Amino acid sequence: MKNNTDLNEEALYLRKEFGIDFTSPVDIFSLIGNLDSMTTILYPFSNNISGISIKIESERIIAINSTQSYGRQRFTAAHELYHLFIEEENMVICENVEWEQKPDSEKEADIFASYFLIPDEALKQFIEKNLNRDNKHLTAEDVIEIQQYFQISHKATLYRLKIDKYSYDKELWDLKAIDLAKKQGYNKKLYQSNSKMKQYKTTGNYIKKLEEIRSKNIISQGKYEELQREAFIND
Template identity: 50%
Template sequence: MKSSIELNSNALKMRKILNEDSSSPIDIFSLINNLKSVTLIFYPMSDRISGMCIREESSKIIGINSNMSYGRQRFTAAHELYHLFFEKKFKSVICEKEIGESKSDSEKEADKFASYLLAPYDSLRNYLEENNILDNHKLTIEDVINMEQYYQLSHQAMLYRLASDGYCDWDTFENFKISVSQKAIRLGYDDKLYKASQEERKYFSIGEYVKKVEELKQKDLISNGKYEELMLDGFRADIVYNLGNEGIELND
């Protein structure tokens, strides 16, 4: 199994590919949308599955379980990038929800990579130092919520990272594995991080597929009917029926 140092290095390489710096929180979905050949599909899956990915020649597909929390969906997207860009002998994989030591080496590597991609090692270390959470400070649930909100990591992923990097013990990890959305609200945060996709986004796609269909239509290579059919196949009824545009678009 690859070392944490190597996986953090891979995560920093991925950040360069995404044209991001080595420390800031990132909007993983928008960045993936800019990657050539990658399509993101949001789809309700089994409670045991967080997502999946497929690589066929130049095409790459990431499936995200839209029933999972927004924080977990972000972690899953980062996890799948590891399979797609850093595993050579790979075609497809279905990834389980649980994060822990019972998984295969490949899955544990992808989990660590995802954590380092969203919260690079030095970035998290600096955060802990600047907020006086090292040394004799006893980690609190409020500390964990503040960190997961800053990096937009799911609660379980944040706890696992802190425990695996030695910032808290595994007893603390187990004790803090509780529902925290109400506490986060009382700390002044939005609870989006802890909620699943809204109904209109349970079935949705972004990325290369949508771009390709649009390109075919612009070049008059497909009829309007075929264009609509392909968009509907890609769960983009909003484009076909011009939905979700009730509000007034403001220019900043």
């Protein structure tokens, strides 16, 4: 299994390839939505699947479980980037299992996603400048501030802090983050899944290709509408 240093370097490399600096939060869905030959699908998979990545020649597809929280969906998107751009796998189905049960490639993708969303320097700067902490022990309020700034789920934040050896009270693993976030003035979006009306969605290259073959009269209007429905495109 790769070490954390190598995974951090790979995350920084991919950020650089995408034109992202090493300290800013990433709008991951906007990023992948603008990548050439990338299609993103939101779909309510069963609880044991977090995401799927598929590569067919130059085409890449990321499918994300839309029943998970928004913060977790963002983490899954970064996780799938590892499979597609670092490992260059043709197809990977990512299951929701405990860390000990995960194969090395899944553990690597998780650590990569943590570094991609929160690079070392970005985390250090935020804690020092925004939280004014000169030690490595963080409060529950600090943890909420970090996850809100970088927009990742509560548990993913705790894992990320653990990687860089920041300390926090172990009770935070059982904290209902949504309640504390509300008290700190944040909305609930990060901790909630999509509404049922928004659990089916396709964006990216599939739509571009569909519009292209329609404009060239390669398919009929009826077939065009059928393909829209199959991809959950309402408009």
